[in-house]
Amino acid sequence: MSLSVAVVGATGAVGREMLAVLEQRKFPSASVRAFASPRSAGVKIPFRGGDLTVEPLADGWHKGIDCALLSAGSSISKAVAPVAAEAGTVVIDNSSAFRMTDGVPLIIPEVNADALPARGKGCIVANPNCSTIILLMGITPLHRAFGVERVVVSTYQAASGAGAQAMAALEAETREFVAGGPPRAIAFHEPYAFNLFCHNSTVDAMTGLNGEEQKMIDETHKIWNDPAVRITATCVRVPVMRAHCESVNVTLKNAATLAQVRTSLTAFRGVSIVDDRLTNRFPTPQKASGGDDVLVGRLRADPSQLAPGASPESATRGFDLFLAGDQLRKGAALNAVQIAERMFL
């Protein structure tokens, strides 16, 4: 099979990564076209030894496109995805536009590929939020083996999650800071260099949750098809370029030993264990950057849920773990291409 593929939003951080992943994974496309806003038209993007010339997104862009990977923001997705899907294109959308829409599957291939639509006709498939993908790669193995009852997660999110401009802003602010300049907020509502702050999504006046936190809760319920799982999240932007980390506390339905937890994670495709207590080597953003797997470490029995005096190796329902995943790859571009692979290969 040889497909015609489009990447929409090709000049953004995720769009460029989508092209890189298509090339690296030798996705069997006869043609790949790159679309972006008119102001980026004509930009050249290196691809498979040559260059793609960015085309402006115009009416009829989807004609002849079997599979479109969209990462151009929610409003563009809302405008172009339904038309393209109706016309027969498989649209894999990285924005939040359709994630919670009934009938639109929200997919992490390792987790819920069974929810993918039948092949052979146009549709929209939503790519989950990056923080949700990284979380669920790390805890779905535990959910399958022991049942997850409750999750308390705090994130350490990189600039990449807000795009190439945010990464450039972090670097610019940092240069100014080390040159002795006063703190300045270029990209966000707070200074970013050597600082950290509540995720830049809107904070709900009633619940107090920021948008990223609400996404992690809602998307987990949809992907696991389990609205009963109890989740609270605190989403924080930290001065890291690329790759998100998450500190996760889980309460299982059924007690397990640390060894059993480790075994379930080791067997899960797309997860790598980085967990060396002796040398203090655990997941970090730098170790995850550029890689495909979600790194899992700091595996330990939660002392607040261990019975008094119990060994940390005895069966218990509480565990702590720490995750790192490349937000641009598994958190976005790689997951989208993996969905395309499941739909077409």
Place this chain on the structure above:
Amino acid sequence: MSLSVAVVGATGAVGREMLAVLEQRKFPSASVRAFASPRSAGVKIPFRGGDLTVEPLADGWHKGIDCALLSAGSSISKAVAPVAAEAGTVVIDNSSAFRMTDGVPLIIPEVNADALPARGKGCIVANPNCSTIILLMGITPLHRAFGVERVVVSTYQAASGAGAQAMAALEAETREFVAGGPPRAIAFHEPYAFNLFCHNSTVDAMTGLNGEEQKMIDETHKIWNDPAVRITATCVRVPVMRAHCESVNVTLKNAATLAQVRTSLTAFRGVSIVDDRLTNRFPTPQKASGGDDVLVGRLRADPSQLAPGASPESATRGFDLFLAGDQLRKGAALNAVQIAERMFL
């Protein structure tokens, strides 16, 4: 009253801050002497419009000293604190040497000043770990009003917690990184610029907890005099110069409304609420740096503990909050000077 005060470890990040705090708070000392290792002897430190000349720590250093503030590491504290206390000096020790020693009070003045020893004779008083101080400033108001049953905390800890050298290393690594150099680990077991990692204390082979996490658990039990409170902690070093943040999930013994939680925090001395959902203004390291108060924000009902369909303003047992505190001030130097004030003023 006019006292003779010594700062031991005066050239370190905390030692310098101790001198700054003594000056800023107009601590009534007739004399202040600065001690450090022989290699720092002769260094001049600005103080009260003049200079202190650093003296080498030698036998008999404590003679005539009413109050000694120690921040020179555990081994120095173990060597010099008992002798000085025996001879009549009030020793306030910022190291971990005596924190868990029976009979040595471990004090946050706003939290457990009642555990301070009687005035008028030599003794050792331990200053808690910085992360513990910041945590307990934020949740002791809730513990007093509603009882705290369980705490899940993830930290975002600055370079300052590892001293002046670590701050310099973070800056040096960052300069190299923005100049295009490869990541390099100068101060810690992992590269620090634009990265984050498991706290650099030793990780226990059996429990999997790093030393900082164990301190937060043990010290909370001692300070609250309540070994039943259940705590789990994940301690992470982030590329921030100064001031720690903590993402905290609490389960209360008795349900409370968000308004009641806010009222209990507002009334607590040493805490400032920074909590504006509309403009996304919450505690950050930069807002906490150089200040005395622990900043508390992101106050919200924990959705994982709310009854299904319940309003986030109804009474509930679960709350999330986010703390920021200057590690060098309330997390170390300020708390030590506040202890001295309680002992002498």
